[in-house]
Amino acid sequence: MHHIYCPYCEEMREEEEYSYTGEAHIERPKDPAAISDEAWADYIFFRSNPRGIHHEMWYHAAGCRRYFNATRDTQSYKVHETYKMGEMPTITAATVAANQVAKGDAS
């Protein structure tokens, strides 16, 4: 039992209703013809795949059928926050690191 908050349904729902759909905040190049093959390949194929904080898209497949964003820890699977499309995360790898330093448990 793992509940994730849907920012459109505005409540916690069972993970079974959702599907993960990849890294978030990847912007399509405005003028694809003007960029190098390397930059285009980077946009199409390459993802950051971090260990720790990751911003990713989720799809409320069995619910409202909207896409939204989530900040998830890929190591612990903890979902720190979810937010609507077009919004930016409030929790990032930088804020988590700063918190750890403040608490004195940097490792």
Added chain:
Amino acid sequence: MTNVDTSTSMESPLHHRVAHTNAANAGVVMKEDKFRGQLNLRGNPQDAAFTSAVEKVLGVALPMAPSSSVRNGDTVVYWLCPNEWLLIVASGTQGQVEADLRSAMDGQHIAVTDISSGQTLVNLSGTGVAELMQKSTVYDCHDSNFPVGKVVQTTFAKTGTTMCKLEDGSYDLVIRRSFSDYFFLWLQDASDEYGLSVS
């Protein structure tokens, strides 16, 4: 105008599921509300021209709060997402309602889709229905979490449903036609201990 020809015989998705052997003192009662008109409506909730046009045709304002619904006689409106609603209307009137909506919203950026033939409305009631739902869906259907009038799209066994709790404690479930047989077989199995009556 109507898009239902009543001279031909129609079969509802669950038409062949008419009787069940374990029906004495059944704790679960299934009733298919056959051939209700179902329209999917999309539009911008911030656009007053859109919301007022819909209200004029349906006689009720669109529900804007997540998971809410409104009723006006035979017309039921379910919130599906911030810009999408399910309209359930009297059988055979969907063509007229669609035409009225289109003329009221002429020129607007909207979508009205008749999905009546793709899904069906089923009512589940009885003393065993609360336990049946606990077995069948991942959603918490307790009154504190799922009060009367709330609409939730979730899973029912391994298929999907759009469900609403009614004042009498029964559940209205919209299920897909293509999954109706699966839905019934699951229902038959899950309600075995309570008894199932099909009315």
